[in-house]
Amino acid sequence: MxxxxxxxxxxxxxxxxxxxxxxxxxxxxxxxxxxxxxxxxxxxxxxxxxxxxxxxxxxxxxxxxxxxxxxxxxxxxxxxxxxxxxxxxxxxxxxxxxxxxxxxxxxxxxxxxxxxxxxxxxxxxxxxxxxxxxxxxxxxxxxxxxxxxxxxxxxxxxxxxxxxxxxxxxxxxxxxxxxxxxxxxxxxxxxxxxxxxxxxxxxxxxxxxxxxxxxxxxxxxxxxxxxxxxxxxFPAHGLDDPSAAYDSPERVGPTFRDGDPNSPDDVMPMDAPDLPDGLVLGDDGVVRTTEEHAAWKGGDAEAGLHPKPVPTPSTREETSTEDALDARRELPAEPDVVEPGADEASES
Incomplete structure (x- = not known):
């Protein structure tokens, strides 16, 4: 101490x-x-x-x-x-x-x-x-x-x-x-x-x-x-503080004995869902495109904050075009339309 x-x-x-x-x-x-x-x-x-x-x-x-x-x-x-x-x-x-x-x-x-x-x-x-x-x-x-x-x-x-x-x-x-x-x-x-x-x-x-x-x-x-x-x-309210400064844009990462291992951002968790090509799940739980993921790893905290929706595979069984046509609902037959005066013309 x-x-x-x-x-x-x-x-x-x-x-x-x-x-x-x-x-x-x-x-x-x-x-x-x-x-x-x-x-x-x-x-x-x-x-x-x-x-x-x-x-x-x-x-x-x-x-x-x-x-x-x-x-x-x-x-x-x-x-x-x-x-x-x-x-x-x-x-x-x-x-x-x-x-x-x-x-x-x-x-x-x-x-x-x-x-x-x-x-x-x-x-x-x-x-x-x-x-x-x-x-x-x-x-x-x-x-x-x-x-x-x-x-x-x-x-x-x-x-x-x-x-x-x-x-x-x-x-x-x-x-x-x-x-x-x-x-x-x-x-x-x-x-x-x-x-x-x-x-x-x-x-x-x-x-x-x-x-x-x-x-x-x-x-x-x-x-x-x-x-x-x-x-x-705490700077006094309303007074300019000349020492105002913020973090450097790039942080130094922790040191490992045998060199930097694969970043957790690059390793897909065991329970991660199957994602389409071009999408990556970061360790913060956000799905990003490959380009957004690279920008996020580079220190861009805003990259991919509003990720594109991930398409999910359809559970419906695909049917062929012929099957789809055969499965169409039969429509009722349309009634014959008789034009006015047609009956008179036929009698004469």
Whole structure:
């Protein structure tokens, strides 16, 4: 376990308040919070009546949310969304400014994860071989079907998992994701190093700050998992945020020991229906044309969102043309039509 201050290169929490008070500046005109930012990105936030500066990191505004509720203890609950816009469970976060006026109900937030108990794995196999990959909070005897099929218990997490704490009073969360980029930063005040990793998660890319691992800087494609404390910077409503930035269009995929295997998108599930030529079923359950599937794999999230209907084979037995003619319903004979005056002409 590591402290949040160690995640940005500090060791003495008692000196942080004085540092933020002496060298910091107001966060903005609507705020009573003093903000100090180091050249390494390490950040300290000090409220007017606080005796302890809260650690943070200067990260861009990336992560979308749909709803925020300030809590009485100075924390806030925010409903994050995944990359497709689906709402996740509410997360409790430490806001960067407790006295900001007019937080927007919907927008984007500068979300930082402080790795209080995290671990990096070089490959996907290493991740799943570790007990750290087990889904947290799953206890008791496994269900009968798990025993029957010999499935792992507790069930493993997905590589991109984001779970809030069970208590709304805790800003802790369980996070796993793929390392996109990582580098060592040096705190200019203390001279201590810390690691900053950009992690691909279910709700986009998030900066993860941790002490430098014993194994050194993790390579892109590594998998990280563990417990983090969430810090959130909410831009004041109506003010432009110069740090606004979004995810890079291309993500680095996870690393495998023996090279990248066939993508799940390319492997037809065992229970997948027989599809006509030119259609592919992706692992997200959407049927796309071959061209749309290739575009979707290339990062085009909109490709094939409205797939063409899949033709289904007819259950009717085909009949020959002659049989079809023979099966026609006999029509009643039409009555003879007698023109007026025809009878008179025949008598004469």
């Amino acid at each position: 590591s402290s949040t201050v160690a995640c940005i290169g500090f060791t003495d929490p008692a000196a942080l308040a004085a540092l933020a008070r002496d060298k910091g500046a107001p966060a903005h005109e609507l705020s009573s919070t003093t903000r100090w930012v180091d050249s390494s990105g390490a950040m300290l936030l000090l409220d007017r009546t606080a005796q302890y500066a809260r650690p943070g990191f200067d990260t861009p505004v990336r992560t979308p949310y749909r709803g925020i509720t300030p809590l009485e203890n100075g924390l806030a609950q925010v409903t994050l969304t995944d990359v497709s816009g689906f709402e996740l469970d509410p997360f409790t976060v430490v806001p960067n400014n407790r006295y900001t006026v007019g937080w927007a109900a919907v927008g984007r937030v500068a979300l930082v994860a402080m790795g209080v108990d995290t671990e990096f794995f070089a490959t996907v196999e290493d991740f799943f071989d570790s007990p750290r990959s087990a889904m947290p909070g799953v206890e008791g005897e496994p269900p009968a079907e798990v025993k029957q099929f010999g499935l792992p218990w507790p069930p493993p997490m997905e590589i991109e998992t984001f779970l809030p704490a069970t208590s709304s009073d805790s800003p802790l969360a369980t996070l796993s994701g793929t390392v996109q980029f990582a580098e060592i930063r040096t705190n200019s005040v203390t001279g201590h190093e810390f690691l900053v990793s950009r992690i691909a998660t279910v709700c986009g890319e998030i900066d993860l700050c941790t002490p430098v691992p014993l194994d050194g800087v993790p390579a892109p494609g590594s998998v990280t998992v563990g417990q983090v404390e969430l810090l959130a910077g």
